[in-house]
Amino acid sequence: xxxxxxxxxxxxxxxxxxxxxxxxxxxxxxxxxxxxxxxxxxxxxxxxxxxxxxxxxxxxxxxxxxxxxxxxxxxxxxxxxxxxxxxxxxxxxxxxxxxxxxxxxxxxxxxxxxxxxxxxxxxxxxxxxxxxxxxxxxxxxxxxxxxxxxxxxxxxxxxxxxxxxxxxxxxxxxxxxxxxxxxxxxxxxxxxxxxxxxxxxxxxxxxxxxxxxxxxxxxxxxxxxxxxxxxxxxxxxxxxxxxxxxxxxxxxxxxxxxxxxxxxxxxxxxxxxxxxxxxxxxxxxxxxxxxxxx
Ligand SMILES: C[S@@+](CC[C@H](N)C(=O)[O-])C[C@H]1O[C@@H](n2cnc3c(N)ncnc32)[C@H](O)[C@@H]1O
Numbered sequence: 001x002x003x004x005x006x007x008x009x010x011x012x013x014x015x016x017x018x019x020x021x022x023x024x025x026x027x028x029x030x031x032x033x034x035x036x037x038x039x040x041x042x043x044x045x046x047x048x049x050x051x052x053x054x055x056x057x058x059x060x061x062x063x064x065x066x067x068x069x070x071x072x073x074x075x076x077x078x079x080x081x082x083x084x085x086x087x088x089x090x091x092x093x094x095x096x097x098x099x100x101x102x103x104x105x106x107x108x109x110x111x112x113x114x115x116x117x118x119x120x121x122x123x124x125x126x127x128x129x130x131x132x133x134x135x136x137x138x139x140x141x142x143x144x145x146x147x148x149x150x151x152x153x154x155x156x157x158x159x160x161x162x163x164x165x166x167x168x169x170x171x172x173x174x175x176x177x178x179x180x181x182x183x184x185x186x187x188x189x190x191x192x193x194x195x196x197x198x199x200x201x202x203x204x205x206x207x208x209x210x211x212x213x214x215x216x217x218x219x220x221x222x223x224x225x226x227x228x229x230x231x232x233x234x235x236x237x238x239x240x241x242x243x244x245x246x247x248x249x250x251x252x253x254x255x256x257x258x259x260x261x262x263x264x265x266x267x268x269x270x271x272x273x274x275x276x277x278x279x280x281x282x283x284x285x286x287x288x289x290x291x292x293x294x
Pocket of ligand 1: 139202
């Protein structure tokens with residue numbers, strides 16, 4: 001499988017039930033449009049997503065096998081090089097999944113629900129300032145402030161921060177700065193609570209940004225991050241595109257893979273329709289070092 005270097009690490013999406021399900025959906029969808037060779041699954045997904053989704057070999061194999069075992073494909077082998085079509089059961093399955101996605105995407109306010117849960121994860125508010133990375137128009141910063149937190153919203157984009165700042169003039173709980181989280185990390189700035197909303201998927205190198213965010217987190221501190229659920233067919237079917245995630249949102253497997261390097265522990269994942277929320281705590285030492293030393 002082709003590997004894509006990200007900073008000094010090479011990330012291949014780690015096996016996860018979420019990615020497997022996505023690959024099954026993709027395989028069925030492709031076969032429903034025209035006969036499709038199942039052996040093409042991984043490469044086709046990586047190519048069509050512009051390299052943003054690099055499924056692991058285990059996930060590809062599991063998706064091929066599942067479609068085969070359930071009798072959803074007409075063909076002689078689950079990983080056949082020969083184009084195969086959907087069986088009658090396969091057509092019924094894709095209709096069922098499409099309807100389930102339609103119902104999910106009709107979910108009223110996934111982003112609002114995720115933000116509410118994020119605020120509860122950081123509660124109770126105290127004297128410490130919460131850093132909101134990639135604050136933009138202050139969507140999350142304002143919700144945190146309304147719940148009683150003191151917040152510093154930072155963003156590299158001055159034009160995003162300006163209206164947020166003027167709308168909150170006089171609110172001493174809310175401050176905004178034009179800053180890059182990587183510079184803050186380099187300057188040794190630290191917080192015990194960091195939140196971020198819809199930022200990582202936009203970054204050319206989300207892993208480097210997450211690394212900088214984690215560097216800004218005090219040992220024992222809490223990180224809460226909400227973003228598009230990666231490869232989320234619900235979001236994309238509503239947006240009218242094929243179920244490829246056009247963004248760089250990190251999947252559960254990515255978080256678990258990166259956590260030891262970034263000193264994160266106690267990872268928790270929550271899903272609200274097309275929004276994923278991750279919370280984690282910072283450990284005192286690099287987990288990988290701790291493991292090696294043990
Ligand atoms: C889609 S906006 C999200 C705004 C807001 N948090 C929300 O939930 O609606 C993402 C923001 O992240 C900012 N951003 C990207 N890279 C950043 C970095 N390295 N440091 C700080 N902000 C960054 C972008 O400028 C952009 O305003």
